Structures are given as C-alpha cells and as structure tokens.
Amino acid sequence: MTAGKALTMVNPKNGNLAFKIFSFNDASNFDHIQRNNYYSMILVLSGKGKIKADFSMYDFDGSSLMSFAPYQPFMISSDSAFHGIVINFHPDFFCIHQHHKEVACHGVLFNNIYQPPFITLQPKDVDALCLLVEQMRTEMQNAGLAQYELLISYLKIFLINASRFRVDQTPAIQLDIAGAKEPFVLQSLKDAIEDNFKTKHSAGEYADMLNISAKALAKITRSHFNKTLTNMIAERIIIEAKRELYLTSKPVKAIAYELGFNDEFYFSRFFKNNADVSPQLYRETVGFARAEA
Missing domain, CATH: 2.60.120.280 (Regulatory protein AraC)
Structure with missing residues (x-):
C-alpha cells in the first residue's frame, strides 16, 4: 500500500x-x-x-x-x-x-x-x-x-x-x-439498559432491578465493559438522542421528554457534557430531518 x-x-x-x-x-x-x-x-x-x-x-x-x-x-x-x-x-x-x-x-x-x-x-x-x-x-x-x-x-x-x-x-x-461467573448478569444488564434507558437513568435503579448490590454490579461492569454503569447509561441515552436529532425535526424539548428529562435545559447540559456539543449544534452540523426529507 x-x-x-x-x-x-x-x-x-x-x-x-x-x-x-x-x-x-x-x-x-x-x-x-x-x-x-x-x-x-x-x-x-x-x-x-x-x-x-x-x-x-x-x-x-x-x-x-x-x-x-x-x-x-x-x-x-x-x-x-x-x-x-x-x-x-x-x-x-x-x-x-x-x-x-x-x-x-x-x-x-x-x-x-x-x-x-x-x-x-x-x-x-x-x-x-x-x-x-x-x-x-x-x-x-x-x-x-x-x-x-x-x-x-x-x-x-x-x-x-x-x-x-x-x-x-x-x-x-x-x-x-461465557467463561466468567456473571454471564447471566451481563446479558440481563444489557437487556435492562435497552428496555429502560428512557426512564431509568441511575446505576442504583439497575442494581435494584437485577437484585444485585450496586458495588458488585459496578465491579462487573468495569471488568467486562471497561466503563462505569453510569457512563454506559449516559452513552445509550446520547446515542438515541443523536439519532432523534439527526433523523427527525422534533423539537429538542420533545426529544428530552421522550428520553425521560422533564427539563429541556438539564437535558441540553447533559447532552453537551457527554457529546461535547449542544443538541442544536449537533443537529445543524450533522443532520436535520433526513428521514422526513
């Protein structure tokens, strides 16, 4: 080459x-x-x-x-x-x-x-x-x-x-x-995040859901996914937010509400802290209502 x-x-x-x-x-x-x-x-x-x-x-x-x-x-x-x-x-x-x-x-x-x-x-x-x-x-x-x-x-x-x-x-x-001691917990955690990331945003809620201590779940998550559970939840929310900002013309307020945020401004701060750009700038520079065009 x-x-x-x-x-x-x-x-x-x-x-x-x-x-x-x-x-x-x-x-x-x-x-x-x-x-x-x-x-x-x-x-x-x-x-x-x-x-x-x-x-x-x-x-x-x-x-x-x-x-x-x-x-x-x-x-x-x-x-x-x-x-x-x-x-x-x-x-x-x-x-x-x-x-x-x-x-x-x-x-x-x-x-x-x-x-x-x-x-x-x-x-x-x-x-x-x-x-x-x-x-x-x-x-x-x-x-x-x-x-x-x-x-x-x-x-x-x-x-x-x-x-x-x-x-x-x-x-x-x-x-x-599969060779680990916690394969069931790992898959259950994946399923729980996918099913609940729009309504449950805290690590403690997922620990309660899986009947495991928050400390034990944090250790498993760090060991197998190389990141904290809080970060995993945040990433999943941001991926969905980006998809909505990119593919639809929904107002930021509506997207925030669908993702479990009652305060549009709190959601915007959350998005910027995790994506390094505001929701509006992301929409303007990456995409806007492509699916509706």
Whole structure:
C-alpha cells in the first residue's frame, strides 16, 4: 500500500468535508482529542498503542480497524512505528441510518456501548479493505461518469466487509463473557439498559432491578465493559438522542421528554457534557430531518 496524497471531496452546498482518504505514518493526526462531525474509519496497517474513546482506554497491537461516529471523542497514542489509512465521510455523503437495511453497521461498527471501537484484522481482511481503498482512490483521482454513485458503492462494500469482520469476532467476545461467573448478569444488564434507558437513568435503579448490590454490579461492569454503569447509561441515552436529532425535526424539548428529562435545559447540559456539543449544534452540523426529507 503506497502512502498517497490526501484526497478530499467537499460538499458544494456548504463547503464542508464530504469524503476524504489519507495515509498516516505516525500518530500526530490523532494525538489530541478528536470531535469530528463526520465518521472516521482508521485502518491501522502496523503499530501499537492506546485508544482513548468516550470514557474508556483500550490497547491495540497490529493490524486493526477503528470506527468512530460523529462527535464521538477519541485520541490515539503510539510510541512505535504507526501507519495506515483514514476514511472520513459525512452523513450527508452517506447516511448509515438510511442504508441500515443494506449496510447494518449501526450498532456493529458504530454506536455500540458494549464493545471496543476497534477490531483486530487478519492479513486477508487487510488485503480486502486495502483493495477497496485503492479503488476509491483511483475513482477520486480520475473522476468519471457517476463518480458519487461508484464511491458510495465502494464505501458500502467497505462497511459491509468491516461489519462482517466485527460479527465474526463477536463469538470470541461472547466466549470470554461465557467463561466468567456473571454471564447471566451481563446479558440481563444489557437487556435492562435497552428496555429502560428512557426512564431509568441511575446505576442504583439497575442494581435494584437485577437484585444485585450496586458495588458488585459496578465491579462487573468495569471488568467486562471497561466503563462505569453510569457512563454506559449516559452513552445509550446520547446515542438515541443523536439519532432523534439527526433523523427527525422534533423539537429538542420533545426529544428530552421522550428520553425521560422533564427539563429541556438539564437535558441540553447533559447532552453537551457527554457529546461535547449542544443538541442544536449537533443537529445543524450533522443532520436535520433526513428521514422526513
């Protein structure tokens, strides 16, 4: 894989980034907190280091694929040789929500509070993704008829492959959990969060629901998900809030109420504290009523 120059497409309507591919040879692009209003796929070809994402820290070593959603805070540090390729795309260019039936990457590659934001890749997986990157690069350098449609097709295939790689690794993740003493509690906790995050916002409520002490549940959560239960609940609420802000034109007050907040201003502070941007700015820079357009 040759280094190649950065290739960028800009949205002619607003001048914002639509689609970009570039290579890196060190961690200087990622050594500070990123809060981008577009998706970032980082294909690591070699190197090791640490990823700080949301509320957690993870180690990576070797070929891997990192996936970050708009405004998801992340930072990567590496003291060794570190190189790879980045694909950035704005939801205006490709909306994963609208293409969910074709490309089921929402909750698999992006916005999954139960798994790390990266997967380890086998050599054949790297080859498959690098081939797609080269096809995208060629198309961007030699624009022809239906360039947008062809790039979207390549990106879809890239995301489908990446989602398959993630799903293929899921049994190994489940096996780790199955070998633990608390597999039932972990699954029950996942189900409880999914069923109740709109109405129950405190860690204590989930401990009561599962008939386990708050201290024991906190220990299990930290051990298996690498984050606190409070952070997991907050992340799940924010993912749903972002989806509503992106896909609908509902007033922020209505979204707040649906998510269990009686005070719109408290919800806005909660959203900004966890997403590093206000609900209104998120809507303006990432999307607005796409599903209703």
